[in-house]
Amino acid sequence: MIQETKVLTRHENVSGMEEVENYIRDGGYEGLKKALTMLPQEIVEEVKKSFLRGRGGAGFPTGYKWSFLPKEKTKPHYLICNADEGEPGTFKDRVIMEHDPLLLIEGMTISGYAIQSELGVIYIRGEFKWIAEKLECAIDNARRANLLGKNIMGKGFDFDIVVMRGAGAYICGEETALIESIEGKRGQPRVKPPFPAGVGLYDCPTIINNVETLACIPIILQNDADAFKRMGSFQSAGTKLYGISGHVNKPGLYEYPFGTNLKYLIMQAAGGIRNGKKLKAVIPGGLSSPILKADEINLDMDFDSCVKANTMLGSGGIIVIDEDTPIPEVALTTVNFFVHESCGQCIPCREGLSKIQQILTALLDGKGQNGSIETMLKITQSVNGSTLCPMGDAAAMAIQSMITKFREEFDTLLK
């Protein structure tokens, strides 16, 4: 039996954590207190040492991302918290923000100090209005307690946070589309390089980290990098929030040591498959991650193990599918989503995905033609790798994996 390790969600069932006194009484702000006695570079080193990797999906080591900022500060540095949480299957950041907003705010303040920034922006998905309001309330409380604003804790460090709500565009979870959106533009990803650490928000050096990543920073600082590394697996340290949805008995958010086995999460933590049904498939890391068959779920849920299994840990949003569900229908829902959310900039993504949508719709309507499955696969191959942002690849790989792994279900539609 693997124990659930509640670190980031330890206040999930506690109310009033937006009040500074309550948060401090439970050990809050010890991380910032310690951080402000250190040099910014020492914090970057500690975070590097902790093996903390970005929780938004890419898994890039956070400390190394921070160290890509210019060595000489000639322009303002900005810190952006990516709270756009739009990846289907994902509902984790909202729990941190709703139940422990000051943990995120403390994490951002420490990170702001480490990267020498004076302004942080929390970009939260527009639908989470009540959560944005809670964050604003917590920010006001922190300001009143001199934990944000000028001369924080009397240590001469100035840092403030603004909350901005998006407006329903999935693509704004992509770093550079998010920056465009904060600048008041359409959320269309930029050409990279330059990367945001060099040229980001308002053309200034910018660091963008996910909510869950930033919430780990106070935990690392309170103790130390080694304590953080002891939770989790070799290359993926700390705990991970796994959101389990679909055909399980107990859907919900679970926090376990990084690298917990997928089969355990589904069959034990989430109580197994509903109504005594058999498992057919699992989408392990949000809809962008390639699907797994029932016999492929003996898998450690960390970044590297997932890559080895030809899928992605992504956001840790696990979607569980039972034996009664036709995969071609799941594939159509998937492609409908990506067509709807394509920003329209790159032709392979915009046109290629809508072509797949047309073919698959026809196939499910009983109007499939010989060769239409091959055509869909060919299109996924040409979309993959030919777009400015990872959305094209994600959509292509997700659909490709559904077709190849459940080919017989697609073939049946042609008969």
Add this chain to the structure above:
Amino acid sequence: MSASPSPYLTQESEYNLSEDVVTKITEMAASFPEKNSALIPALHLIQDQFGWVPPPTIKQLAQLLKTTPNKIYGVLTFYTMFNLKPVGKYHIQICRNVSCSLLGAKHIIDYLTKKLHIQVGETTADGKFTLTLVECLGACGMAPVMMINDKYYENLDEKKVDQILKTLK
């Protein structure tokens, strides 16, 4: 055949931004290093005032943020949360993505269209309800999910939908 005039060029004085909204937009603009960052927050505020973003308000907003109506129009039409025409008093938005579909979103959608006697995308004759399908709302563990105005309703079934609609006067 002549092109019909864009509805975004009409001017109606009943769509004046309230003083409160103008103040909030001005404050928002000041809290960012660049004014234009207040654009999306401002569109939310306008939608809060009118229930949608009426075309005449775009010109007023352009003046406040020192930008052009065209640029605002380009942004406004990119983001799906902004209503380009009036919606009912209660805007029901149901998730149709994978996790919700697995747990019966389609059934809930069908149930609502029958109950309200409208199709997806339509508004009831009394102007009370508009039904829209949306992509993932980030509540997959509580599927199926819908949003009515600013509020989430989770773990839906027919009975729960009935109860919710009853509370909406």
